[in-house]
Amino acid sequence: AQSVTQPDIHITVSEGASLELRCNYSYGATPYLFWYVQSPGQGLQLLLKYFSGDTLVQGIKGFEAEFKRSQSSFNLRKPSVHWSDAAEYFCAVGAIALTGGGNKLTFGTGTQLKVEL
Amino acid sequence: DGGITQSPKYLFRKEGQNVTLSCEQNLNHDAMYWYRQDPGQGLRLIYYSQIVNDFQKGDIAEGYSVSREKKESFPLTVTSAQKNPTAFYLCASSRGYSSYEQYFGPGTRLTVT
Numbered sequence: 758a759q760s761v762t763q764p765d766i767h768i769t770v771s772e773g774a775s776l777e778l779r780c781n782y783s784y785g786a787t788p789y790l791f792w793y794v795q796s797p798g799q800g801l802q803l804l805l806k807y808f809s810g811d812t813l814v815q816g817i818k819g820f821e822a823e824f825k826r827s828q829s830s831f832n833l834r835k836p837s838v839h840w841s842d843a844a845e846y847f848c849a850v851g852a853i854a855l856t857g858g859g860n861k862l863t864f865g866t867g868t869q870l871k872v873e874l
Numbered sequence: 875d876g877g878i879t880q881s882p883k884y885l886f887r888k889e890g891q892n893v894t895l896s897c898e899q900n901l902n903h904d905a906m907y908w909y910r911q912d913p914g915q916g917l918r919l920i921y922y923s924q925i926v927n928d929f930q931k932g933d934i935a936e937g938y939s940v941s942r943e944k945k946e947s948f949p950l951t952v953t954s955a956q957k958n959p960t961a962f963y964l965c966a967s968s969r970g971y972s973s974y975e976q977y978f979g980p981g982t983r984l985t986v987t
Binding site: 761766789791793798799800801802803806808847851859860861862864865866867 | 924
């Protein structure tokens, strides 16, 4: 079964500093990988996704992520953080794992980002 | 604008009562999902439906029930059998069962006392 680990529960960065959020996955085949962001009391918004091809993917709000098969990682990065980036970030891996052949997303436990002004 | 709506935003119930959470989408998506979110546990799949009139149990279906009578609607009932129902509930949809990309609603926070 697939799994996702986000080793950092909380991260604090200063506004304008660079950011890297870690994500490690476990899956036997080529994974489909996602990063979602959640503001307090809100739903999840898709930041970016990796299905195949270029291992560096660009997303919305200036975020990017790099797929490293050898390290089973899909870390999220941003060169310069804005105060509005404060939120919870979830990494997810997709796999064909549902009854009837459907696709299941398995989520990590999330990383809470705090931005200091 | 296309999207997913969940109502109400906040819901309060007494222990022992069933409660139904609404989820509606106008994205013309075939597949819909219900997740439960608890602090520090990420999202856990409760039920999913890949097509109208069909649904399947997810990882934590005990104490919950669903229906899928219309493509646009996938209501979730939290029954009195659910031992710890207080949580944030998220509904999502995707184009079809072969699509990995899921779109989420704004969520319903249920508090049971």
